[in-house]
Amino acid sequence: MTHRFAFAALALALPFAATAADLPKPQALFDAHIKAIGGRKAIEKESDGSITGTMEIVENGMKAEVRMASLGKNRAMTMAIPSVGEFRSGRHGDVVWSMDPMTGPRILEGKERQDQVEPFEPKYVMRDASLIESATTTALSDSEGRPCHRVEITWKSGKKTADCYGVEDKLLLSTESTVTTPMGELKQTSHFHEYKPFGPATTATVTRVKVGGMTQVISLTAYDATPPAADAVALPAAIQTLVNKAAEAKPAATEATQSQ
Numbered sequence: 001m002t003h004r005f006a007f008a009a010l011a012l013a014l015p016f017a018a019t020a021a022d023l024p025k026p027q028a029l030f031d032a033h034i035k036a037i038g039g040r041k042a043i044e045k046e047s048d049g050s051i052t053g054t055m056e057i058v059e060n061g062m063k064a065e066v067r068m069a070s071l072g073k074n075r076a077m078t079m080a081i082p083s084v085g086e087f088r089s090g091r092h093g094d095v096v097w098s099m100d101p102m103t104g105p106r107i108l109e110g111k112e113r114q115d116q117v118e119p120f121e122p123k124y125v126m127r128d129a130s131l132i133e134s135a136t137t138t139a140l141s142d143s144e145g146r147p148c149h150r151v152e153i154t155w156k157s158g159k160k161t162a163d164c165y166g167v168e169d170k171l172l173l174s175t176e177s178t179v180t181t182p183m184g185e186l187k188q189t190s191h192f193h194e195y196k197p198f199g200p201a202t203t204a205t206v207t208r209v210k211v212g213g214m215t216q217v218i219s220l221t222a223y224d225a226t227p228p229a230a231d232a233v234a235l236p237a238a239i240q241t242l243v244n245k246a247a248e249a250k251p252a253a254t255e256a257t258q259s260q
Contacts, residue, residue: 023137023138023139023140023149024137024149025137026127026135026136026137026151026153027129027135029137029149029151029163029165029170030126030127032165032170033165033170033171033172034126035170036169036170036171036195036202037171037195037201037202037203038197038200038201038202040122040126042200042201043122043125043126043200043201044122045200045201046070046072046073047070047199047200047201048070048071048072048225048227048228049069049070049199049223049224049225049226049227049228050067050068050069050070050223050224050226050228050232051066051067051068051070051198051220051222051223051224052065052066052067052068052220052221052222053065053066053067053218053219053220053221053222054066054218054219054221055079055216055217055218055219056216056217056219057214057215057216058214058215058216058217059213059214059215062081062084063081063082064079064080064081064082064087065079065080066078066079066218067079069228069232069233070228070233071227071228071230071232071233073091073093073120074090074091074092074093074233075090075091075120075233076088076089076090076092076232076233076234077089077090084101085100085101086100086101087099087100087101088100088236089116090233090235091116091117091120092233092234092235095107095235095239095243096108096113096116096117097235097236097239097242098116099236099238099239102182103182104238105236105238105239105241105242106242107239107242107243107246110180111159111180112180112181114157114159115177115179115180127153127163131155131156131157132153132154132155132156133154133155133156134153134154135151135152135153135154136151136152137149137150137151138150138151138152140167141164142164143164143166143173143174143191143192144173144174144191144193144208146166146168146173147166147167147168148164148165148166148167148173148174149164149165149167150162150163150164151163151164151165159177159178160177160178161175161176161177162175162176162177163175169195171192171195171204172192172204173191173192174189174190174191174192175189175190175192176188176189176190179211181212183212186211186212187211188209188210188211189209189210189211190207190208190209190210191207191208191209191210192204192206192207193205193206193207193208194206198220198223199223199225203220205219205220205221206218206219206220
């Protein structure tokens with residue numbers, strides 16, 4: 001059944017949902033999702049451990065192995081693509097970084113940094129009111145054929161996103177946003193499937209990400225709660241070199257400003 005026909009069938013089956021007055025309030029949807037994945041304490045708990053999985057690009061069949069290690073707020077992710085190389089990213093303290101065969105080592109700044117940090121922050125996951133300028137439930141929609149309530153959010157940071165929360169299971173089924181990449185800003189839609197206990201909270205173990213005309217399917221296959229060694233989340237040598245250069249450049253820039 002196509003997306004269009006699925007939506008039409010849903011609208012006929014639930015005609016009452018077409019009126020805004022009958023749509024649930026955003027906070028009620030946020031709270032129901034939080035409860036469904038284990039509660040606030042589970043989300044706030046540091047998820048030390050290691051995750052393994054796979055990533056596949058549907059359109060060309062390219063597959064990669066994915067590994068992630070987390071220790072406190074520090075993390076490191078490696079995605080190895082045969083015949084292409086390793087794509088690595090992570091966070092260590094305040095340093096958010098990326099390194100791949102196409103762009104080399106980079107320290108991320110601005111919105112690109114924000115896009116990498118926010119999804120791991122408990123307040124962001126819980127759609128905490130302190131971060132949100134406004135939120136409105138706009139429609140009964142669907143996420144890959146699953147009925148859900150669409151919530152459009154304007155964040156205090158200026159970012160705009162749209163969530164869709166399952167009518168039946170109350171889980172976050174999809175989210176839309178604009179992400180910043182080396183190729184510019186791109187619209188991204190992520191559909192979440194197969195929620196399972198994975199660490200302190202229940203999480204989607206299959207995510208279909210549609211961005212830049214491509215569809216990536218990310219599948220989590222195993223979780224080890226053993227805290228990884230500090231080396232597993234340490235800055236790669238190439239990133240540490242960039243950090244050192246940036247630190248050396250700051251005093252010089254300050255001196256130049258003061259001398260003017």
